[in-house]
Amino acid sequence: MSSVLEAIEVSRRFDVSRPALQRLLSGERRRILTAVDAVSFDIPRATTLSLVGESGCGKSTIARLAVGLYAPSEGEIRFEGYPLSSARAQPGLRRKMNMIFQDPYASLNPRWRVRDIVAEPIRAFRILSGQKAIADRVGGLLSQVGLSPADGEKFPHEFSGGQRQRISIARALSSEPEFLVCDEPTSALDVSVQAQILNLMRDLQQRLGLTYLFISHNLAVVRHMSDRLGVMYLGRIVEQGRGEDIFRNPQHPYTRLLLDAIPDVAMVGRTRAPVSGEVPSPIAPPSGCTFHPRCPLANERCRVEKPSHTRSADVMVACHAVQEGRA
Amino acid sequence: MALLEVDRLVVEFPGRRGTLRALDEISFSIEPGEVLGVVGESGAGKSLTGAAIIGLLEPPGRVASGQIRLEGTRIDRFTDAQMRPIRGRRIGAIFQDPLTTLDPLVSVGKQLVETMQTHLKLSDRDARARAVGWLEQVGIPAAAERVGAYPHQFSGGMRQRVVIALALCAEPKLVIADEPTTALDVSIQAQIIALLRRLTTDHGTSVMLVTHDMGVIAETADRVAVMYAGRIAEIGPVRDVVLHPSHPYTEGLMGSIPQLEHRVERLRQIDGAMPRLTAIPPGCAFNPRCGRVLERCRVDRPDLLARGTTLAACWNMVPMDDVT
Numbered sequence: 001m002s003s004v005l006e007a008i009e010v011s012r013r014f015d016v017s018r019p020a021l022q023r024l025l026s027g028e029r030r031r032i033l034t035a036v037d038a039v040s041f042d043i044p045r046a047t048t049l050s051l052v053g054e055s056g057c058g059k060s061t062i063a064r065l066a067v068g069l070y071a072p073s074e075g076e077i078r079f080e081g082y083p084l085s086s087a088r089a090q091p092g093l094r095r096k097m098n099m100i101f102q103d104p105y106a107s108l109n110p111r112w113r114v115r116d117i118v119a120e121p122i123r124a125f126r127i128l129s130g131q132k133a134i135a136d137r138v139g140g141l142l143s144q145v146g147l148s149p150a151d152g153e154k155f156p157h158e159f160s161g162g163q164r165q166r167i168s169i170a171r172a173l174s175s176e177p178e179f180l181v182c183d184e185p186t187s188a189l190d191v192s193v194q195a196q197i198l199n200l201m202r203d204l205q206q207r208l209g210l211t212y213l214f215i216s217h218n219l220a221v222v223r224h225m226s227d228r229l230g231v232m233y234l235g236r237i238v239e240q241g242r243g244e245d246i247f248r249n250p251q252h253p254y255t256r257l258l259l260d261a262i263p264d265v266a267m268v269g270r271t272r273a274p275v276s277g278e279v280p281s282p283i284a285p286p287s288g289c290t291f292h293p294r295c296p297l298a299n300e301r302c303r304v305e306k307p308s309h310t311r312s313a314d315v316m317v318a319c320h321a322v323q324e325g326r327a
Numbered sequence: 328m329a330l331l332e333v334d335r336l337v338v339e340f341p342g343r344r345g346t347l348r349a350l351d352e353i354s355f356s357i358e359p360g361e362v363l364g365v366v367g368e369s370g371a372g373k374s375l376t377g378a379a380i381i382g383l384l385e386p387p388g389r390v391a392s393g394q395i396r397l398e399g400t401r402i403d404r405f406t407d408a409q410m411r412p413i414r415g416r417r418i419g420a421i422f423q424d425p426l427t428t429l430d431p432l433v434s435v436g437k438q439l440v441e442t443m444q445t446h447l448k449l450s451d452r453d454a455r456a457r458a459v460g461w462l463e464q465v466g467i468p469a470a471a472e473r474v475g476a477y478p479h480q481f482s483g484g485m486r487q488r489v490v491i492a493l494a495l496c497a498e499p500k501l502v503i504a505d506e507p508t509t510a511l512d513v514s515i516q517a518q519i520i521a522l523l524r525r526l527t528t529d530h531g532t533s534v535m536l537v538t539h540d541m542g543v544i545a546e547t548a549d550r551v552a553v554m555y556a557g558r559i560a561e562i563g564p565v566r567d568v569v570l571h572p573s574h575p576y577t578e579g580l581m582g583s584i585p586q587l588e589h590r591v592e593r594l595r596q597i598d599g600a601m602p603r604l605t606a607i608p609p610g611c612a613f614n615p616r617c618g619r620v621l622e623r624c625r626v627d628r629p630d631l632l633a634r635g636t637t638l639a640a641c642w643n644m645v646p647m648d649d650v651t
């Protein structure tokens with residue numbers, strides 16, 4: 001199967017130092033935050049790769065790297081075999097990918113009517129011409145996401161949070177992309193609309209062969225949507241493989257912790273065992289395996305040596321304990 | 328006495344094409360130390376209910392009738408100047424769009440310090456120390472180091488947590504939390520919920536928790552209100568509503584939750600969409616989508632009727648033993 005998107009040892013760093021003058025006065029050094037650290041994955045056509053992991057672990061940064069909004073500090077991203085860095089030179093590539101952003105409101109222009117927001121990619125990429133054809137297409141897209149064609153007349157502030165999210169989904173679909181990055185696409189939606197949108201996304205995938213990079217903190221949604229799954233911790237992918245394999249048999253201690261922390265309707269009146277330990281700072285990550293301060297299986301080796309990815313039961317895992325068979 | 332009473336609240340948007348009635352005679356109350364969960368279809372009016380309580384309806388939206396009382400005092404007719412000392416200090420709000428609440432040009436620490444100093448008598452040093460403390464409580468790693476960071480340097484979930492800290496830092500009596508944990512992963516979510524729970528037990532803070540995550544509701548709320556098309560469809564103790572829904576809409580809502588235990592080809596969905604505010608059908612607003620619809624449902628609008636400890640607006644409630 002050919003991959004649509006391939007990430008090869010991709011890292012992305014941010015300079016979060018204070019302004020140079022202040023730094024000079026206080027004798028402080030530059031501070032670099034590594035948001036994404038040597039991440040590799042590939043997404044075969046018509047499949048879904050999901051990324052999960054704690055807040056701040058680098059999921060949105062990967063999403064932005066995947067559509068070329070950020071350039072990698074190191075490594076390379078390829079889209080259909082071409083380095084993404086050359087995508088700007090090939091507008092054809094840009095049209096094939098689109099993104100649904102985590103913050104739907106901030107990504108909708110408040111002064112535009114919804115019909116113009118949704119039509120923007122259609123016009124920009126000249127997918128259709130003629131007012132009537134465009135209006136029909138916009139109306140169809142709005143209906144698909146559970147809004148009505150008449151909503152096109154309104155402005156974003158006239159909609160509820162979930163309705164705005166659906167506007168941004170309609171816009172993302174309007175350029176007929178082949179590859180869609182979905183950053184928390186349904187987190188602002190109630191469960192019944194969420195079910196409609198997720199079913200729509202799966203239908204589109206089956207009908208049109210869409211490829212998704214899917215980000216959600218809702219593990220039940222992730223399980224429903226993904227073929228493959230990557231579990232991230234502090235900028236690295238610590239476990240990667242078929243979603244079903246990981247859900248059935250989580251191997252990395254962090255994945256296990258994550259799966260244990262899920263709230264559930266069956267929880268009425270009970271409280272979850274709180275997750276222990278603090279998320280470490282990405283500016284000064286712990287040595288060795290960055291998960292070691294929170295890991296119940298950590299030993300001396302974990303504190304000094306960074307674990308590499310090894311295959312274990314068809315899943316790639318970066319953990320000494322798993323590798324040594326003591327997990 | 329209830330901390331908050333909302334009594335037959337009606338919110339309208341007058342417009343060129345006539346007046347939209349977005350909230351239609353909503354009534355509920357919240358006791359001190361109680362967590363009321365609010366769930367419901369997207370666009371049902373959950374955020375508007377919160378905005379009306381805190382006096383931040385976007386014009387031309389307005390409270391057309393009904394009352395909102397905080398500790399017995401009517402606040403629905405308060406002017407902006409009268410509401411200002413209440414906002415933040417007595418009612419804290421966590422809004423659905425974290426980015427729109429935060430000032431992009433001011434560091435997160437400074438925003439916390441300013442909010443606390445507006446409402447509490449604190450020296451600069453104490454306020455700064457507390458700001459770091461709040462960032463720690465909402466789980467920002469290396470809080471002391473990152474207190475000077477600007478919102479765009481934080482991830483989506485980190486910004487959401489800053490908004491939570493801002494809403495809580497002046498120690499309000501009532502917290503309106505609109506989807507506070509949607510962008511958060513489960514472990515941070517657990518931490519935030521534990522924090523809200525601690526505030527309710529230790530300080531008697533009340534919480535109105537708007538979320539579509541039934542798992543969070545089940546774990547956190549004492550009672551839950553289910554909204555549909557600007558009305559309350561069902562309200563009652565969380566155990567009854569979640570385990571034995573009375574209203575067919577609630578039953579459908581529970582059925583569309585993806586389950587972690589087994590993967591299905593398609594999620595169950597309630598077919599159709601919630602009606603436009605301009606085209607709410609006569610009778611029960613849910614009737615075009617309802618599997619239990621009776622002739623009467625198409626003509627008479629049901630009011631909230633008691634069944635056990637639950638109230639539900641339905642002519643043909645789901646039988647107790649018939650829940651899937």
Ligand SMILES: Nc1ncnc2c1ncn2[C@@H]1O[C@H](COP(=O)(O)OP(=O)(O)OP(=O)(O)O)[C@@H](O)[C@H]1O
Nearest residue numbers: 158159160161162163349369370371372373374375
């Ligand atoms: N400024 C406005 N002008 C006109 N209609 C509005 C305005 N603000 C909200 N509405 C309408 O009021 C209804 C309720 O909106 P609200 O934001 O309360 O929904 P919600 O229940 O919070 O939904 P969600 O779960 O999607 O956030 C929606 O149908 C929305 O379109």
Ligand SMILES: Nc1ncnc2c1ncn2[C@@H]1O[C@H](COP(=O)(O)OP(=O)(O)OP(=O)(O)O)[C@@H](O)[C@H]1O
Nearest residue numbers: 014035055056057058059060061480481482483484
């Ligand atoms: N423009 C930026 N400047 C500085 N730091 C940044 C920037 N963007 C992201 N970061 C940092 O990179 C890390 C990863 O952020 P990212 O937004 O990718 O997280 P995430 O996994 O999407 O989290 P969430 O689930 O909260 O959305 C965070 O520590 C964040 O503070």
Ligand code: SF4
Nearest residue numbers: 611614617624641642
């Ligand atoms: S009143 Fe009728 S239409 Fe409405 S939910 Fe009950 S049974 Fe269904």
Ligand SMILES: [Mg+2]
Nearest residue numbers: 060102482483
């Ligand atoms: Mg993110």
Ligand SMILES: [Mg+2]
Nearest residue numbers: 160161374423
């Ligand atoms: Mg809302």
